[in-house]
Amino acid sequence: MTTRTAAQRHAEARISHQARFSDCPTNRLLDRIGEKWVALIFKELAEGGPRRYGELADAIAGASQKMLTQTLRRLERDGLLSRTVTPAVPVRVDYALTPLGQSLVPVLLAVTRWAEQNIEQIDVAREAHDAQHH
Amino acid sequence: MTTRTAAQRHAEARISHQARFSDCPTNRLLDRIGEKWVALIFKELAEGGPRRYGELADAIAGASQKMLTQTLRRLERDGLLSRTVTPAVPVRVDYALTPLGQSLVPVLLAVTRWAEQNIEQIDVAREAHDAQHH
DNA sequence: CTGAATCCAAGCGGATACTG
DNA sequence: CAGTATCCGCTTGGATTCAG
Numbered sequence: 126m127t128t129r130t131a132a133q134r135h136a137e138a139r140i141s142h143q144a145r146f147s148d149c150p151t152n153r154l155l156d157r158i159g160e161k162w163v164a165l166i167f168k169e170l171a172e173g174g175p176r177r178y179g180e181l182a183d184a185i186a187g188a189s190q191k192m193l194t195q196t197l198r199r200l201e202r203d204g205l206l207s208r209t210v211t212p213a214v215p216v217r218v219d220y221a222l223t224p225l226g227q228s229l230v231p232v233l234l235a236v237t238r239w240a241e242q243n244i245e246q247i248d249v250a251r252e253a254h255d256a257q258h259h
Numbered sequence: 260m261t262t263r264t265a266a267q268r269h270a271e272a273r274i275s276h277q278a279r280f281s282d283c284p285t286n287r288l289l290d291r292i293g294e295k296w297v298a299l300i301f302k303e304l305a306e307g308g309p310r311r312y313g314e315l316a317d318a319i320a321g322a323s324q325k326m327l328t329q330t331l332r333r334l335e336r337d338g339l340l341s342r343t344v345t346p347a348v349p350v351r352v353d354y355a356l357t358p359l360g361q362s363l364v365p366v367l368l369a370v371t372r373w374a375e376q377n378i379e380q381i382d383v384a385r386e387a388h389d390a391q392h393h
Numbered sequence: 394c395t396g397a398a399t400c401c402a403a404g405c406g407g408a409t410a411c412t413g
Numbered sequence: 414c415a416g417t418a419t420c421c422g423c424t425t426g427g428a429t430t431c432a433g
Contacts, residue, residue: 142321150374151298151367153381158370159293161426164285178395187276189427194396204384215394216433225380232373233285236292239366240284246359247287250338295406312415323407328416349414350413 157203162188162196164233167222170206171230175221205229291337296322296330298367301356304340305364309355339363 146152157163165185169176176184182193197220200206205226211217222230280286291297299319303310310318316327331354334340339360345351356364 142319146295146299146321149298150378151371153378154370154374155293155298159289161280164283164289165280182395185276186272187280190396191398191428192426195426202385202388203381204388205381210395213394216396218395225377225384228377229373232369235366235369236288237285239363240288243359243362244284244287247337247339250359251336254336254338316415324416325408325418326406329406344415347414350416352415 157199157205158229158233158236160196160199162192163200164237166196166200166206167226167230167233170220170222171227171233175219178218178220181220200226291333291339292363292367292370294330294333296326297334298371300330300334300340301360301364301367304354304356305361305367309353312352312354315354334360 158167162185165188166181169181169184173184178197181197182188182190185193188196197206197208201208201220204223207221207223209219209221211219292301296319299322300315303315303318307318312331315331316322316324319327322330331340331342335342335354338357341355341357343353343355345353
């Protein structure tokens with residue numbers, strides 16, 4: 126039977142659009158840089174150059190060890206940063222932005238600039254909105 | 260007693276950094292525009308001008324009604340878009356970017372441009388990485 | 394020092410049903 | 414038409430413990 130309810134057709138449409146969502150480069154990128162600690166990691170590596178794992182952990186003390194490692198590994202997998210292991214005792218691991226990662230820095234800076242210049246307007250709008258709807 | 264274990268001090272440090280994280284304008288903005296449907300909503304409103312709720316729902320068929328409404332309301336609360344109710348039967352609701360929202364469009368475009376130009380390099384890096392670690 | 398593995402709570406986000 | 418309300422599974426992310 127080709128008979129389907131409106132709900133079924135709508136569900137199917139949603140599925141196919143979900144696929145397109147995951148394929149959309151913009152959404153894929155926003156998923157990455159929107160991750161909780163990515164902005165801070167980029168800030169550290171962009172401003173301070175290569176960093177050891179422990180240095181990053183200190184600089185980004187808000188992140189748990191698990192999240193920091195997970196995030197670093199995902200960024201490495203995407204080719205945005207490099208991970209260099211120096212076999213020694215104890216072991217030494219350095220992270221650095223790749224050229225691809227560096228090319229993303231200006232984009233992040235654009236985001237930062239807009240945020241710093243406009244965050245106050247957002248706060249004002251939020252207070253006004255909250256006041257109106259008591 | 261001022262005596263605290265290293266673990267306690269570390270936990271306290273993490274708490275205070277968590278607060279700073281939530282205050283950071285960049286992270287606050289990324290939290291917003293990183294939400295699942297924000298990029299598509301902005302794309303629709305930036306390219307097509309004001310849109311009725313139903314038109315947005317059709318254009319962004321991947322989003323459930325609940326998520327679409329939630330996201331629109333949060334963006335409205337932040338002053339990034341406006342919601343205009345026309346009392347009629349049936350009721351008509353239009354959404355549009357505010358000037359503040361429009362000022363964010365170029366930033367989103369920068370993200371989109373980088374994504375489209377570099378997503379392939381990310382895919383390549385990912386395949387290479389996955390291949391190496393079988 | 395740099396992680397991996399496990400456990401668990403909180404919340405995001407989808408499905409469904411109902412409403413002015 | 415444009416939502417609201419409820420239920421619920423799954424993912425996210427922190428705490429803790431163990432390891433090379």
